[in-house]
Amino acid sequence: xxxxxxxxxxxxxxxxxxxxxxxxxxxxxxxxxxxxxxxxxxxxxxxxxxxxxxxxxxxxxxxxxxxxxxxxxxxxxxxxxxxxxxxxxxxxxxxxxxxxxxxxxxxxxxxxxxxxxxxxxxxxxxxxxxxxxxxxxxxxxxxxxxxxxxxxxxxxxxxxxxxxxxxxxxxxxxxxxxxxxxxxxxxxxxxxxxxxxxxxxxxxxxxxxxxxxxxxxxxxxxxxxxxxxxxxxxxxxxxxxxxxxxxxxxxxxxxxxxxxxxxxxxxxxxxxxxxxxxxxxxxxxxxxxxxxxxxxxxxxxxxxxx
Amino acid sequence: xxxxxxxxxxxxxxxxxxxxxxxxxxxxxxxxxxxxxxxxxxxxxxxxxxxxxxxxxxxxxxxxxxxxxxxxxxxxxxxxxxxxxxxxxxxxxxxxxxxxxxxxxxxxxxxxxxxxxxxxxxxxxxxxxxxxxxxxxxxxxxxxxxxxxxxxxxxxxxxxxxxxxxxxxxxxxxxxxxxxxxxxxxxxxxxxxxxxxxxxxxxxxxxxxxxxxxxxxxxxxxxxxxxxxxxxxxxxxxxxxxxxxxxxxxxxxxxxxxxxxxxxxxxxxxxxxxxxxxxxxxxxxxxxxxxxxxxxxxxxxxxxxx
Numbered sequence: 001x002x003x004x005x006x007x008x009x010x011x012x013x014x015x016x017x018x019x020x021x022x023x024x025x026x027x028x029x030x031x032x033x034x035x036x037x038x039x040x041x042x043x044x045x046x047x048x049x050x051x052x053x054x055x056x057x058x059x060x061x062x063x064x065x066x067x068x069x070x071x072x073x074x075x076x077x078x079x080x081x082x083x084x085x086x087x088x089x090x091x092x093x094x095x096x097x098x099x100x101x102x103x104x105x106x107x108x109x110x111x112x113x114x115x116x117x118x119x120x121x122x123x124x125x126x127x128x129x130x131x132x133x134x135x136x137x138x139x140x141x142x143x144x145x146x147x148x149x150x151x152x153x154x155x156x157x158x159x160x161x162x163x164x165x166x167x168x169x170x171x172x173x174x175x176x177x178x179x180x181x182x183x184x185x186x187x188x189x190x191x192x193x194x195x196x197x198x199x200x201x202x203x204x205x206x207x208x209x210x211x212x213x214x215x216x217x218x219x220x221x222x223x224x225x226x227x228x229x230x231x232x233x234x235x236x237x238x239x240x241x242x243x244x245x246x247x248x249x250x251x252x253x254x255x256x257x258x259x260x261x262x263x264x265x266x267x268x269x270x271x272x273x274x275x276x277x278x279x280x281x282x283x284x285x286x287x288x289x290x291x292x293x294x295x296x297x298x299x300x301x302x303x304x305x306x
Numbered sequence: 307x308x309x310x311x312x313x314x315x316x317x318x319x320x321x322x323x324x325x326x327x328x329x330x331x332x333x334x335x336x337x338x339x340x341x342x343x344x345x346x347x348x349x350x351x352x353x354x355x356x357x358x359x360x361x362x363x364x365x366x367x368x369x370x371x372x373x374x375x376x377x378x379x380x381x382x383x384x385x386x387x388x389x390x391x392x393x394x395x396x397x398x399x400x401x402x403x404x405x406x407x408x409x410x411x412x413x414x415x416x417x418x419x420x421x422x423x424x425x426x427x428x429x430x431x432x433x434x435x436x437x438x439x440x441x442x443x444x445x446x447x448x449x450x451x452x453x454x455x456x457x458x459x460x461x462x463x464x465x466x467x468x469x470x471x472x473x474x475x476x477x478x479x480x481x482x483x484x485x486x487x488x489x490x491x492x493x494x495x496x497x498x499x500x501x502x503x504x505x506x507x508x509x510x511x512x513x514x515x516x517x518x519x520x521x522x523x524x525x526x527x528x529x530x531x532x533x534x535x536x537x538x539x540x541x542x543x544x545x546x547x548x549x550x551x552x553x554x555x556x557x558x559x560x561x562x563x564x565x566x567x568x569x570x571x572x573x574x575x576x577x578x579x580x581x582x583x584x585x586x587x588x589x590x591x592x593x594x595x596x597x598x599x600x601x602x603x604x605x606x607x608x609x610x611x612x
Contacts, residue, residue, distance in 0.1 A: 009331065022328030023336055025315065025402065025424055030329055032467035033339040065475060096331065108433070110471050111478055118331055127414070145456040150490070152453065152468040160466045161338035162458040165416055169371060172417055184456070184490065 008085035009120035010078045015085065018120050029098025033159050034110060036060035041252045042083055042091040043124070046293035048252070050076065052215050053095075060156040061097045066115035068097055075117065077300065082121040084301035090124040092253050127193045127254040128177060136260025136272045137249060138177045139191070141238055142170035146181035146189040146210055154190070155213050164192040176261070178249070180241070183210040187235045191249060194257065199246035199275050203230040216250040219292070223282050229275065246273030248280070255287075256280035314391035315426035316384045321391065324426050335404025339465050340416060342366035347558045348389055348397040348427070352599035354558070356382065358521050359401075366462040367403045372421035374403050381423065383606065388427040390607035396430040398559055433499050433560040434483065442566025442578045443555060444483045445497070447544055448476035452487035452495040452516055460495070461519050470498040482567070484555070486547070489516040493541045500557035504550035505581050509536040522556040525598070529588050535581065552579030554586070561593075562586035 007018025028034040038057035041048050054072050061068070070078065075095060083091050096118045099110055106112035128137055144166040152160055167179030178191045189210035190196060195217040197206045204224055206217060224231035241247070246267060247259040256279055258272030267273060272280070287293070313324025334340040344363035347354050360378050367374070376384065381401060389397050402424045405416055412418035434443055450472040458466055473485030484497045495516035496502060501523040503512045510530055512523060530537035547553070552573060553565040562585055564578030573579060578586070593599070 007332075011331075018332065019330075021331045023331055024325075025317075025327045025329055025426065026313075026324065026428075028467075028471075030336045031465060032471060033465045034467060034471050064471075107435070108431075109474055109478060111475065120331065122332075125414075129413070145454070147453050147457040147466075148451070148490075150451040151457075152466075152472075156468075158468060159337060159339045160453075160458075160468055161334075161340060162464060162466055165334075165338060165340050165370075166458075168415055169417065172415060184454075 004085040005087070007120055007122040008082040009118065010082055011118045012116040015081060018122060021118065021120055023098060023118070027098060027100050028110065028113060029096070029100070032099070034064070034099040035096055035159055036064055036066070036156055037094060037096040037159070038157055039252050040079065040093045040095075041124070042088065042093060042121070042296055043287060045089050046290070046295055047079070047093075048287065049215050049219070049292045050079070050294045052218075052292075056157070056215065057095055057097070061115070063153065063156045065111070066097050066099065068115050068117045070117050075119075078117070078119050079121075080297045080300040082119055083296050084298045086121050086123070087298070087301070088121060088123055091121045092123075092125040093119070093121045095119040125253045127251050128249075128257050132177055133254065133257045136258050136268070136270065138175070138261040139180050139247065139259050140171050140174045140176035140178075140263050141182060141188075141242070142167040142179040144170065144179075144181065146183050148184055149210060154211055157212055161192065168192050182238055185235070186238050188238060188241045194249040194251035194254070196247065196249050198236055198241050198244035199248070199273060200240070200244050202275065203232065204275070205232045205234055205236055207236055208233045209235070214250065216252055216255065219283065220250055220256065220279060223279055223286070227278065227282060229279070246276045248273075248276040256283050310391040311393070313426055313428040314388040315424065316388055317424045318422040321387060324428060327424065327426060329404060329424070333404060333406050334416065334419060335402070335406070338405070340370070340405040341402055341465055342370055342372070342462055343400060343402040343465070344463055345558050346385065346399050346401075347430070348394065348399060348602055349430070349593060351395050351602055352596070353385070353399075353602060354593065355521050355525070355598045356385070356600045358524075358598075362463070362521065363401055363403070367421070369459065369462045371417070372403050372405065374421050374423045376423050381425075384423070384425050385427075386603045386606040388425055389602050390604045392427050392429070393604070393607070394427060394429055397427045398429075398431040399425070399427045401425040431559045433557050434555075434563050438483055439560065439563050442564050442574070442576065444481070444567040445486050445553065445565050446477050446480045446482035446484075446569050447488060447494075447548070448473040448485040450476065450487065452489050454490055455516060460517055463518055467498065474498050488544055491541070492544050494544060494547045497555060500555040500560070500563065502553065502555050504542055504547050505552035505554070505579060506546070506550050508581065509538065510581070511538045511540055511542055513542055514539045515541070520556065522558055522561065525589065526556055526562065526585060529585055529592070533584065533588060535585070552582045554579070554582040562589050
């Protein structure tokens with residue numbers, strides 16, 4: 001009997017413990033980062049917006065001209081199985097579609113390489129630690145700029161993280177938790193794995209370009225409508241962002257993450273801001289009520305040969 | 307006895323057939339493309355500019371704050387062994403340095419993740435097929451732009467190939483072999499795995515920014531000096547490039563690759579241009595003379611337990 005407790009994976013047709021899930025070093029999914037992915041969260045036995053994640057994943061694959069053999073229904077089944085195999089109540093569930101290499105004798109061009117699916121579930125991951133979320137994130141603006149949409153469409157979720165990684169090193173050097181990257185026009189975009197919102201005079205805003213169209217971000221926009229909070233999707237300059245009353249980040253692996261500092265400036269007496277907390281509380285209250293929830297089919301684990 | 311004939315690899319301390327060389331799907335080297343690499347060629351039993359490649363690889367690792375356990379001398383030894391294990395006279399030899407994941411209990415930050423080395427040798431790979439090089443490459447300028455140096459330094463050889471891959475699909479749609487990407491200012495940069503040169507009125511030029519500082523490119527600059535051909539490193543606009551008398555590309559895995567067409571325009575009666583051919587011929591003649599050559603130590607294979 002395999003041990004799936006630290007993670008269960010699916011690689012191109014086969015289920016296995018996460019520790020056995022690997023990609024050949026010659027495959028272009030690694031060697032050219034010719035890959036797209038998505039991450040859906042499971043909290044207390046329920047997927048959050050499962051179909052929205054699969055829909056975005058499929059759109060990303062289409063944009064990269066990837067056509068793996070699995071249908072959306074099969075991907076849904078695979079995600080259920082990796083969570084069920086691990087018996088996880090709360091999990092971080094990733095799905096990747098990677099390009100292999102061109103078949104022997106074919107031109108060295110991605111059009112001649114098949115794409116295949118990998119997926120895995122691990123116990124819930126916090127992008128920021130619960131302690132950071134409690135005290136409020138410390139953010140900063142690094143020198144490195146975000147890869148622009150003209151070079152790679154950020155709506156296609158991708159592993160081109162060199163800029164975000166460099167930003168995280170600049171953040172570390174500055175004593176901050178996370179870097180928020182600017183685009184070429186000096187507007188804020190996103191951080192390493194999360195979208196951002198600024199709050200000024202009771203109104204909320206989030207960048208309209210240069211960032212992933214996050215599903216938690218979409219949920220925040222929905223929540224603002226429910227709560228009667230004005231919310232705009234528009235450019236936000238670095239100056240506006242750094243002078244905001246409040247800032248919060250959001251992501252699948254962490255929900256709503258209020259900030260307490262930006263570029264050394266203290267906000268809200270060095271604590272999460274009141275409007276950010278109102279949205280954070282509403283987010284988790286609505287989640288507990290079953291908002292956009294799909295129960296995990298834990299019986300899916302039974303169908304896997306041990 | 308393992309079969310190394312189709313490729314031999316080294317992964318984090320162990321030698322193995324290439325087919326067994328894989329990277330865990332959780333490692334940031336894959337999952338965030340947090341990796342740098344280099345490729346050195348072996349032709350007829352000799353490495354070309356081996357120390358220059360190891361020096362560039364070390365500089366790339368330093369830029370990414372990666373400190374694997376292997377010294378430059380050990381990397382040199384590893385590269386010899388993977389070639390020797392495969393018994394290859396001419397080989398494509400890659401070295402990668404990848405970030406793993408932060409140690410358990412440490413912050414989710416690349417500073418807390420170790421970096422390790424992988425390497426492999428396969429029989430010689432042509433970036434463009436010998437037939438394409440013979441007839442002259444068909445090039446085109448795609449809509450997608452190159453990732454700018456402000457987001458990721460192209461001198462750190464990297465797998466952020468989403469823009470180059472998209473360019474290759476645009477090239478395929480246009481019936482061309484390769485896309486040459488522009489930067490935000492509309493100057494040419496590079497293609498998928500090679501540098502470029504334009505020839506106008508007997509003078510050669512290559513872009514000064516937005517591209518890898520290629521070692522074959524440096525060799526072309528040296529050759530031009532030897533041959534008395536003027537060679538400039540400076541911005542080249544798309545307009546100048548598309549109106550050039552000749553164009554050629556260069557790379558480790560292919561040497562000098564003259565072009566016959568750019569964006570549908572035919573150059574040199576649809577054949578490689580005369581100055582490009584003069585440089586190509588000089589390149590291979592100098593290589594045969596032992597220029598920058600380091601003989602492979604084929605005895606290195608003996609030291610590996612079978």
